[in-house]
Amino acid sequence: MKTKITEMLGIKYPIICGGMLWLGKPELCAAISNAGGLGNVTAGNYDSGEELRAALQMTKELTDKPFGVNITLLPSFRISQETYDDYFRVCCEEKVAFIEVSGAPATRYLDQVHAAGVKIFHKVGALRHALNIEKLGYDGVFAAGIEEGGHPLNDDVTSMVLTPRISETLKIPVVTTGGIADGRGLAAALTLGAEGVMMATRFINTRECQVHENIKQEIIKRQEQDTTLICKSLNLQGRALKNELTQQVLDIEAEGKDLDRIFPLITGQRVKKAWVNGDVEGAAFMVGQSIGLIHDVISCQELLDTMVADAEKILRQNLARFQ
Template sequence: MAPDGQGAVPVTDPVFDTPVTRAYGTRLPVVAGGLMWLADAQYVSAAARAGIISFITAASFPEPDRLRAEIRTCRDLCGGAPFGVNVSMLPKLIQGEQTEQVFRLIAEEGVRFVETSGRNPEAYMPILKEAGITVLHKVPSVRYAVKAQSVGVDMVSIVGAECGGHPGMDMIGSMINAALAERRLTIPFLIGGGIGTGSQLVAALAMGAAGVVVGTRFLVAEEVAAHPNYKQALVDASELDTALTMQTVRNTIRTLRNETTDLVSKLETENPEIGIAGLMPYVSGKIGREAYRTGDVSRGMLSAGQSLGLTDRVEPLADIVAGMEREAMAALARLRPVGV
C-alpha cells in the first residue's frame, strides 16, 4: 500500500523472490507466525491478502470440528491466497495427545502448508509428506534447526532470544542465529525474534535467510481479535517492557512485564525448586487469554518480544506490511549505487 494505505505497491523488487515466496506463492518473504488464541481465520486471511502467509493455531481450536470449520472459513476468506496451520507440540509426548489426529485432519482438509514447533516433528513427517504438505519447523537456535533439517522438513524458522513467547534455553540472538544458519544449513531458513521493520528483512536476506518471521509487530493489527485496551498497552510499551521468566522449569518465556511476571520472578528467585505445579496458578494460558478478552494486561503471561518498541499504532495488517515493504525498499536504496 501507499503511505496512507491508498493503493497497492506497484512493483515488488526481485530481491524478494526467495525460496519462501516461491514455496508459498506470496509476494513478500514474510511469515506471520502462529499466535496462540489470536491466529484465527480473520487474522490469517488478512495476512494472505497483504501478500504474506500466516498460520491458524490448531491449539486455539482443540475440538476437531471447530478446527475443521476454522480452516474452511479461512479458505473462503483467502479466496485462493495461501495460508497454513500451526501445530505446536509439547516438548514431550503425553498420554492422550491428539497431535497425529490434528495432522491427519489438516491433510484431509487439503491444507498445503504447516508450521510446527515444540519438539522434533520426525514422527509425523510421513503423514505430512504423503499429503504433499510443505513443513516449516520453528526452533529457538541453530542446533535444533540442523536436527530438523536431518528429518526432512522443507524450511526452518529460527527465533532468537529477542522473540515473544518461548526463546528456548540457549538464548541466542537473531543476528548470531542468522550467521550460524548460513554456515550450517542447506535448506532455506527464516529469522525471527525482534523482527518488525523492512530494514531487518533486507538484513536477514543479506545474511542468507530466505525470509523473516514476525509476531509481536503484528499484534497491534486491527484484525487481531483482542480488546482495544490490550493493543493500546502494546502501543504504549517499549522494548524495555518485557520480562523473562520460567527459567527454573526450563520453559523460558518472554512476555509483557506486568504484575504476574513480577510475582513469578519473585517466586522463582525465592524457591528455584518451585516446579511447574507451583507456577501454574499464575502462568496458565487461560489467565492470559482473559487479557485478550477484557483488555486488562496486569495479569497473565502475555507473549511479547522486544519489537514492542516498533508498535506505534493500531492499524490494518495490510498497512503494517506495506510499511515494512517501504522500509525495505528504502534500505535497498541505501545499499545500491545511484542509477543501479
C-alpha cells in the first residue's frame, strides 16, 4: 500500500502512532515500526532532552526502521521552554524520521528541523489552521476530528468532514486522525483524500503497550458513547473515558470555572499511576470514540497486517461494484 506518506517516511504501511503520554515508549514504538507502521516516542514522557535521547537510542536498538517523536506544545507545569528547545535539538541530532507537533505552531524550530532532514507534521482541527501550517512550511498535517482522544479543537468537526475539506485544499500531505481503529477506517480515510491514518487509542490494546490489563479489558467493554468532553469551560477541551473522575470534573465545571479544584484531578501524574495500577475510575484516560471498535488485545504486527489487508479488500470490492 503505497501513498505519499509511505514514500516520504520510508515505511511499509500508511499507519502512524500518535502521541501517547506515559505509553509512547521505546518498546511500543519499535513494535509498531517493526510491524510496518511508524512508531512514536512521546517526548512528554521525559523530563529532559537527555532523557529523551536515551529513549531514542534505546528505540534504535529495538528497530532499524523509521520512527517519530511527538512533541506537544501546550502550557505545562512540568515542561519548560528550555526543555522544549532540548526536545527539538535532540530529535535533530538523533535524526529521527518524523516529528508530530500538537498545540502551538513550532515556528521557531522549523528551520532547525528541516536542516536536519527531519519531516515535521502538525495536528490541526480546522481548515484555517491547516492553511497556516502549510504557509509556515510544514511537511504535512494531521486532520484531527472531534472523535479523537486527548484535546480536539472546539470547532467539533468530525474526521468525515475535516479530512476532505483539508485534503482538497492543501498541497502538502494530509493524514486522518480521530475515530480510526481498523481497516474500514483506513479505507475511508484514503477515499476521503488522506495519505494515511494516525491512531493512538487502538494501540493501547496491543500486547506491546505497557498498560495494566484492567484498562485494556475496560476499553473492550466500553462503547463509542463512553467518552466525554471535559474542561471545555477552561478552554482546554479534552476527550476522556467516562468514569467517576471525569464525572467529578464535569460536576465542578457545572458549578463554575475552578481550576484549583480541577487541576489535581487531571494531572498527568494521576493518570501515570493509573495506567500501571489499573484503577479505571481514578484518572482521566484520554481515549477516543474509537473504543467502540476495539474488541481484543493483539500484537502490533497482527493489528497492522489486518488493517491493511481489510482496507485493500474493501477498496477492491467497492471498485468492482461499480465496474
